Amino acid sequence: MSNNSLRYSKTMVVIHWLTALLVLGAWLTAEGGREIVDNPPLLHFTLGLAVLALIVPRLILRLAGPAPEATGERGWLAIVAKAGHGLLYLLMVGLPITGWYAASRMGVTVSFAGVELPALTAVVPGRPGLIAELHENAGTFILILAGLHTLMAIWHQLVLRDGTLRRMSLR
Template sequence: MAFRNTPDSFGLITRVLHWAMALLVLTMLALGLRISDMEPGLSNLWLYGLHKTLGFGVLTLIVLRLGWHLISPVPKPIGPPGLAQLAARAGHILFYVLLIAIPISGWAGSSATGIDVMIADRWVVQPIAEVSEAGEAFWFSVHEVLTKILIGLIIVHMLAALKRELAGDGTLRRMIRGRV
């Protein structure tokens, strides 16, 4: 079992990063949707802290994944070049942009509240936005819009992977097993 990618297969590290991020992002979305309907209070404040901690986890993993792809480039796409490959490439780039921008906008919105932003209820991180109600509203609006775009992109990504698998091209198998 290869740790690195080859021109035709995904290595173990890429696959673990992919599926760990998928699980973490889906967990974050579920948690984010849950807390967006809550009024913050002492009994549920820990959920907000958990969301922030996991958000920093997403940000860390996406930076690691980008670094890993510099060391171990992804395999070439399956199938002939064309519009589908171009759309898939654009979708993957959008994933990277969103998975960086969403945690940063949440961090900025949390910073603008004036309340310490903490990881695991233990480490305070530097604020990245001035304390202001207008800044808080702006950054959390950006966070919400980008998250809705991410949800749509995830749905399209999953449907495209399923379509390709049903067509028998092996793309999904390659992300699960590493090779077709």
């Protein structure tokens, strides 16, 4: 039995894959610019806020429970992997909050599956602002990072054949 046969808990696995779908969905439904004031991308809000909702149990489980032993990655690659995962966690929290803030600032009411949420800031007319720009760029960045992360998973699966993907699967 190698270290890599150790798995994430079933709950972590379900949350991981659900989040992957939600992030992709949020990216696909994203819209920018002033026109969203008249036509808010409600699906984008709901999918993005679901990422934020899922990060709460995920972080609790991750911090409270024993995480599986590290993969076979050694040296700088282990550090890169850790930093990459850390950045993904940061984006999963930061993206929805900056998006919510940006919408509020533009005067767009944010709702989660039809339930209206309070505004995070006062309405400012004119350009969407710096936080909105940060949100848009971070939205592209998470997709690139998740893409690299996926490539690494495929590399582990097909080239190293070390069972890393099994750590994030239900059986």
